[in-house]
Amino acid sequence: MLRKEAAEIIRFENMGLLFENGPQVFNKLNLSVKEGSFYFLTGPSGAGKSTLLKMIYLNQNQTAGKIELFGRDSLSILHQDIPYIRRKIGVVFQDFRLVSHLSSVDNVALPLKVRGIDPRKARNQAAELLKWVGLEDVLNRNPQTLSGGQQQRIAIARAVIGRPKVLLADEPTGNVDDEIALKLLYLFEEMNKTGTTVIVATHNRALPKEFNHPEIYLNEGKATLIPVGGKKKAE
């Protein structure tokens, strides 16, 4: 699939977020994400990486400016349409958000089940994906009985099982050893090659250079785009 100019899939325009009795997290933030791109989202703790991702998966509204998702103004999206937008977005949450009473495989199958896919088929696909991330031994264990790294891989499997158009990962390499971290990032790269837009939030500012992807650096309410191999600023 060759394209001269990829379509814009996410767009922030003078976006501001001020929590009531809380901090001004974003102030006139501008950002444009093209379909099929791969970004690392960096910034100090508390800069708003998780919050920015939250706004993309429609779990937090802005208090100023505009957000466009898949060409639609985020504030104009109706309550009943939100699930269908979310199905296009896979999220690895910083705190995983696994459902504790469901087994690993059932957790991973969840995004397929809510789409109405036959539960048996969903479980088979989930089991396959869990094997791929090296968790074939814990398919029927509850997430709480597993290590942080194992839980993280379950969370990642759940984020990618629905073949989302956009993959948002919040510190996906935080709890795993280097070998697994590499494997996970290669998984994201593979997905990116098949057209998935990927945004990985991380503390690790070495990753953008290692993997040759642009960096979105959050600081003091603004986003700074650092292209591959450069230190150039962009609005």
Add this chain to the structure above:
Amino acid sequence: MSLKKYTDIPLNADPSGRFVPWIVALMVYLATISLTVAFVVSSLISRWDTGFTARLSVEIPAQNAFDPDRDWEMTKIRGQVAQILLRTPGVGTVRTLSKNEVLSTLEPWLGQGDDLSDLPLPTLLEVEVKDRDIVDISLMKQNLSEVMPGIMVEDHLGWQSGILDLAHSAQIIGFLIVTMIILAAVSTIAFTSQTSLIIHRNVIEVLYLVGATDDYIAKQFQYHALRVGLRGGTVGFLMASVTFVVLKFFAKDLDTTLLNEVISNSALWSVALLVPLFVTAFMMMAARLSVRLALKYVL
């Protein structure tokens, strides 16, 4: 089983919901028993409807002395009375009771004896009523008193229709009780669903984040209500069945054929089976609706 499909939220484990199947069982039991009572009552009504034909008796008072002229006049009056009765809308046949029949109706008061035949006897007419809704008894009384004052109409319809009214109201009360029981079941499941929504906020949020619709989440509650309803309904049905069997056992001793007949009636058993299904269906609707409303306006 396809019910497994809707167990993403661990509603079964809720402490607040654990008592609900028992409440449903009790409600189904009470509803079934109320309907059975209504059923017995309606069987009684149909028995009265077909067993007794409605009757009136008309009494022309006895004359004092034996007098041939007077006797002739009485024959004329009897004819006129019969005419009036037959012309009254809703009346079927009119029959004049023979002397012996009149005597036998008086027997309890006068005792048996030959000398009774000399007594002046009243004339009794037995009137069969075809349609008791049409018969205007007060008009009939008025017309008869014009022929001769003192003619009495004894109205068996009064107490009979009184009992029928009572029977009908017993039926209505039975159905009202069932309605109230269904309302109670519906509110119980609606309230426990609201509690569960709060308890399982975290799971519900995750479901939302992976793309679940309000309807998908509401269905989890709906199918939970189905499981609860079927479980409670089965227990309630079994309790009602045991009650019937015990009643039947005692009915044998008492030789009350009616009770026996009602319990053996297949319509009763279909009602007993339908009650849990009905209650369950209402609970499913209530769970789904209340959750959808809460998701839309509260959460």
